[in-house]
Amino acid sequence: GIFVVEALSVMIQVFAFQTFRKRVFLMAPIHHHFELMSWSETKIILRFWIVAAVCSAIGFTIYQQSIT
Known part of the structure; x- marks a missing residue:
């Protein structure tokens, strides 16, 4: 989940900048965006x-429903 979000944030940032010449995030990947918004590293990690x-709970629930 998180790795996908991190990768997508970079793709979105590059696409938006190349297309519209504007940035969606202050900095990509998204954890740097949160750092620039003055979030502590601990807060971001939590x-x-x-x-x-x-995401794990959702995946486990979907898996359980598919095997029954």
Whole structure:
């Protein structure tokens, strides 16, 4: 989940800048954007852990439903 978001943020930033000459994020990948918004490194990591846990739970639920 998080690795996909990190990669997509770079792709979105490059596409938007080449197409519209504007940046979507302050800096890509997205964790640098949050750093520039004055989020602490601990806060960023905790939020990413939460997102990863939610993605894992969703994936596990989908897997459980597919085998029953």
